[in-house]
Amino acid sequence: MNTEVVFVNYRIPVPLKEQFEAECRQLHMPMTSQINLLIREFLYRQKQARHEPNDLNEPVSFYSGMDDTL
Numbered sequence: 403m404n405t406e407v408v409f410v411n412y413r414i415p416v417p418l419k420e421q422f423e424a425e426c427r428q429l430h431m432p433m434t435s436q437i438n439l440l441i442r443e444f445l446y447r448q449k450q451a452r453h454e455p456n457d458l459n460e461p462v463s464f465y466s467g468m469d470d471t472l
Contacts, residue, residue: 414422426433449455 422436423433426436
C-alpha cells in the first residue's frame with residue numbers, strides 16, 4: 403500500500419516515551435505503527451459515537467501499519 407505520509411512531532415513526557423518505547427520493543431512493534439493504530443482506533447470510536455460510517459479505508463487490526471516505519 404502506497405499511502406502518502408507526513409512527519410509529525412509530538413511532545414510527551416520523557417518517562418511516558420520511555421515506557422512506550424520499551425513496550426513496543428518488547429512486542430517487536432515499531433512505535434510509529436502503534437501510534438497509527440491508536441489514531442485509527444480513536445477515529446473509529448469517534449465515528450461510532452456519532453453513528454457515522456467507517457470510511458478510514460484501512461482495517462483496525464494489530465498488524466495494520468507494520469510497514470509504516472520510515
